[in-house]
Amino acid sequence: MSVMNLKHRMVSLMVCGALLSPAWMAMGETPPPAAADARAADAPAPPAASASDAPPAGLKTLDQEVQGLKKEVVDLNKDLFVLQEQLLFPANTQVALYISMDVGTFFALDSVTVKIDNKEVKNYLYTAREADALLKGGVQQIYLGNLKVGKHELVAFFSGKGPVEREYKRGATINFDKGVGAKYLELKITDRVPKHQPEFMIKDWE
């Protein structure tokens, strides 16, 4: 979606909001109790069924318009998010790092530190709920950044509780070539059942 198109939609949304606001204000006004009672006494009693079931036609269309506006706001928000991602992390420099965990019998994750070219770019502490979500098959985007085209080194340090509840700290390294397109890497924590040890790998998604 182009920026001009987005601007056009935002302007139309603001105009709709400005047009609707007097109607909302009118709806929000409630008469004083005495006046309301007098009006109720004067007016003929409406049929009971129609009063409770069918809302007035004007109210219905207004409600539909509000729903439509809400949907437009959600769509705009999505478009803005995509635009922001494209502007801040263009595809030719983008590096995205994900983390996943398989089984986790021999390792309880506590924190991950990521260094790219010897510079710390992320240090993430995991709560029990987040670690549990990874164990259930969740994949987390732990880092999104920009890198120049060329050779780079990524080092990840994992700390947590290893077998027999012992403090456990391990690292994994990968040397990779950043090309013109986006680069996707995955930190994988798996169990090595024969050795009763966790295994830490970094996978390069070509």
Place this chain on the structure above:
Amino acid sequence: MRRALLAGSLILSAAMAAWSPAAAPTIVGREAPDFVLRGLDGRNLRLSEFRGQVVLINFWSRSDGDSRQQMPALDRINITYQRAGLVVLGVSVDDDLRRSKEFAAAMGVSYPILFDTGTKIGQDYLLQKMPMTILLDRSGVVRYSAVGFKRGGESVYLDQIRELLRE
């Protein structure tokens, strides 16, 4: 002459605005910045995971006398109101992690004590003086903020906590 008077009054009002207590930066009314910190028991706690509950965050320092007085009072509040949906979090801002942990263990409070060894949280929450206590509503917005503590001062928090729990 009138111009000089006008300029003088403008300068005076600007100076008064700069010195008035209302000009002090505050995070009341803003969404509380999220953080994740390691607790005394080794578990990590993230603030946003308590969304839906009323949260009292108490920033304290071991070297501060008011903080020492406040912790037993907060412990009583936690014991009384935790079943009603209140979460009390103590956040130590001491540089000396080992001594801070020893102090927290000695205090033996029932609520989680977390340790902040960086400076980011202090900046995010505009910490100026210890202890600082803030109250968040169920949607994570800072509703009240108080600096310092006097014996019996917990009655102020109690009114605010009850009000937020009722919402």
